[in-house]
Amino acid sequence: MNKFELIIYKLIAREIEINKFEQWVYSEKDLECFLSPDEYMDLISLNYKQSSSIYDAEKILKPHINIGKYYDWHLRRVLQKVIEHPSDAHKYIEQCYAMYCDGYDFLDNLGLGYGLTVTFPPSIYSADSWDRLKSSEQKRLIDGFYPGVREEAEKVINWLNTEKLVLTGHDGGFQGIQYTDTRTTEEKEPTSYEVATPTKKWWKFW
Structure with a gap:
């Protein structure tokens, strides 16, 4: 660069x-x-x-500039902040969820497993949003993510380093991030969250 x-x-x-x-x-x-x-x-x-x-x-x-390299640079900066666990780590963890929603599907573990939990804290906490949590609860929530969230961020960086993921651009639309993905099926499996598979039709919940 x-x-x-x-x-x-x-x-x-x-x-x-x-x-x-x-x-x-x-x-x-x-x-x-x-x-x-x-x-x-x-x-x-x-x-x-x-x-x-x-x-x-x-x-x-x-x-x-090569716009794909810009998105690579931007993503790495977010992931590095997650790894470093600064006092405002919640911003970068939650940003992984925002980026997942923008089409970074490979951030599913970080975005859905951790970032979404920052946006909507579990019911065991006193409030249903980050800003309304007590500072002690905020710390407990984020500290509880480690070391798992760090390992997930390191995993994505490794995929970028080995070019299993190569960001190529953005089409300007909803979920418009573009990239090539040569990860194995096993590497694409979710690890930080479980995808719910309903066993009943929605109208048969009784």
Whole structure:
């Protein structure tokens, strides 16, 4: 990853403040060589006081990266945070559920087994949402996920490292993430949760 790719990744992920990005645009001497003359002129001509400028800048710069590599970078950062178990680990664990809902089906163990539990805590807790839990309950819930949640995150990173999973892009639609998956049937089996298989029709529950 070169310095331009990293800045573009952070721009897409909204991890760079627009004023700092503006400073980078005007100070980066190699940017003019990285872009076409028209693209460079468009980029330095943006009014960075307007909130829409971040979207306009993204539109100019996005064609210069491999979008699949961006999604790989973004996913790895989330997984690494899960592994590190920071004080705000719940955000990254819950994000695995959001990403699962966006089509990262291989995050089923992390998303459904752990992330969904952050969004909707089990009934043994005093509230049905994370924000309403007592701080002691929040800690107990997250601490109880380890080491299992860490092992699941490490497993996904290994699939990325061995290219059993290769992110290729996003079609812009619901559950639009795109990737190739060469994992074995055994590797695709759920481990952190059980898929319920109803034994009765819904109208025969009595």
